[in-house]
Amino acid sequence: MTTQAPKKPVIVVGSGLAGLSAAHEALRAGATVRMLDRAPKPGGNSIKASSGINGAGTRFQQSLGIAKDDSFYSDTVRSAGARFAESSPPVDRKALIEILTSQSESAVNWLADELNVDLSVVAQLGGHSVPRTHRGGGKLPPGAAIVSALLDALKANSNFSLENSADVVELLSGDGAVKGVSYQVADGQPHELEGPVVFAAGGFAGDAHGLLSKYRPDLAGIPSTNEARPASHGLLSAVRASFVDMDSVQIHPTGFVDPKDPGSAYKFLAAEALRGEGGILLSAEGKRFINELQTRDVVSAAIMALPHTTVEKTRQWEVTLLLDPGACEATTSHIGFYLWKGLVQKKKVRDLAPEVIASVDKYATLVSENGEDELGRKAFGHWKLPPGEANRDEEVCVGTVTPVVHFTMGGVTFDSQARVLRPKEGGGLVPIPGLWAAGEITGGIHGANRLGGSSLLECAVFGRIAGAEAAKSLTNA
Known part of the structure; x- marks a missing residue:
């Protein structure tokens, strides 16, 4: 044998x-x-x-x-x-x-x-x-x-x-x-x-x-x-x-800046689905500055054209990511984790900075009227927040994000x-x-x-x- x-x-x-x-x-x-x-x-x-x-x-x-x-x-x-x-x-x-x-x-x-x-x-x-x-x-x-x-x-x-x-x-x-x-x-x-x-x-x-x-x-x-x-x-x-x-090398436009450790070189990813389902990005002045559904390289470049800070040797651009109740609900599995980690907070619209409220109202009007976005966004996800006084007691999800090295x-x-x-x-x-x-x-x-x-x-x-x-x-x- x-x-x-x-x-x-x-x-x-x-x-x-x-x-x-x-x-x-x-x-x-x-x-x-x-x-x-x-x-x-x-x-x-x-x-x-x-x-x-x-x-x-x-x-x-x-x-x-x-x-x-x-x-x-x-x-x-x-x-x-x-x-x-x-x-x-x-x-x-x-x-x-x-x-x-x-x-x-x-x-x-x-x-x-x-x-x-x-x-x-x-x-x-x-x-x-x-x-x-x-x-x-x-x-x-x-x-x-x-x-x-x-x-x-x-x-x-x-x-x-x-x-x-x-x-x-x-x-x-x-x-x-x-x-x-x-x-x-x-x-x-x-x-x-x-x-x-x-x-x-x-x-x-x-x-x-x-x-x-x-x-x-x-x-x-x-x-x-x-x-x-x-x-x-x-x-x-x-x-x-x-x-x-x-x-x-891909720079992802949105990694969370953790309020507990803002200078950390390691960031949790803020999923692109947050923007896809309706989230918007706001500059330090509280204004939208880019079509949030552009490709990652374009959105990252737009953020990195804004002023940046250095925190504990980490270069970052601190931009606000804001989701209305409709977008929050559509991304529940993500938002629940981010809230637990302290990366996202829920705030009533009335408690936001005046310039942010103005941007929220402007965007909400655009969505409700199905208007033409000056920045070119055509899909608004599950955004349902109305403009004006009707939204002031509604809760939105807010976090701070920065571009991060993500993928090769x-x-x-x-x-x-x-x-x-x-x-x-x-x-x-x-x-x-x-x-x-x-x-x-x-x-x-x-x-x-x-x-x-x-x-x-x-x-x-x-x-x-x-x-x-x-x-x-x-x-x-």
Whole structure:
């Protein structure tokens, strides 16, 4: 008799939505999955995602009367800006965006139908032509709801294992291919694991003194929604992976300034859904100054054109975010948490500064008359506050926000099969055998600016592709 060698697992590095999605598809294809994450708890940044996941053509959109949504691709291209036309390195941006947008409905259906995630609430975020960002109506934010459902499903499968506090220190390679990983756990001893690798370790927005300072030194001192940690990109560089758009770093326009710790370099994100559902932004003079539903880069630039302050070495712009009762009600799951954290307060309109009351009345008149906004806003969410004396005893939700370093659009180059690419002799890029990637570690999809709701989406779409392709490589070996 001959003994058969044990089947190699698909190795997934990172436990955010990209890694979890990859693991789910690899298991579906019959593979065993070993997931490694250096963090002590699973979920990555995905578990903190607060606005939702994009989907075009979903039944949830149709229930709102949106019979057809054929503008997601063009919205994404427009948001990517001039970067979409760049051809060096030769990344097929068009193909990546086509996959992202065309598979968005199936991604939402997968989460809703197979994993029973509530995604029935649909909002319109900045840069979107129609409402297409899905979240649930319960207390859990969308990222936590999605990650929790996937973790539960994976842990119920005996072919899946998750090891936290497992720091991958090297991609093992030979004959030009990636063969596995070397990693360390609490005992500090190196461990080696062989198998195809899906790399989903996240971006570098928390690497303030490393890659972030290298590619965007101008962002020094600006607070971040990312916890401080070194980037993992060097592991990919060591196997000659190519990178793209590394200086494309997204500044999210709204991170909360905590009254208890105003100078903190770490800020809680004020979800874009707060503006999408009707919230407005006011300057120190109490005036609206930007269409709140512009793309994130445009809104951030408008805020950063205002005077700023420096608090304990942190550069910030203190702008008021105000939601009327309708917008507060539509974002109950968010507002409840922000109130508990002390990041948002409820105030009666009559207790606001006179210049703020004037702006609230002006905006309320605009909405009630369905007028033309001089700043260009066309969708007003669930704002229902009337203008004038009728609103003075109504309570509004108010918080102070500032732009924050949030997301890195740049990362490793990859193709429509989620294969990581490296330069080849004579020019061009070729796949690195044995290595796939998905999520924020990758580049080439978002260009100069990412649309809200497309981070969870890219994790789901390309994570599933990566997991399926990695599993397939085992059967083809």
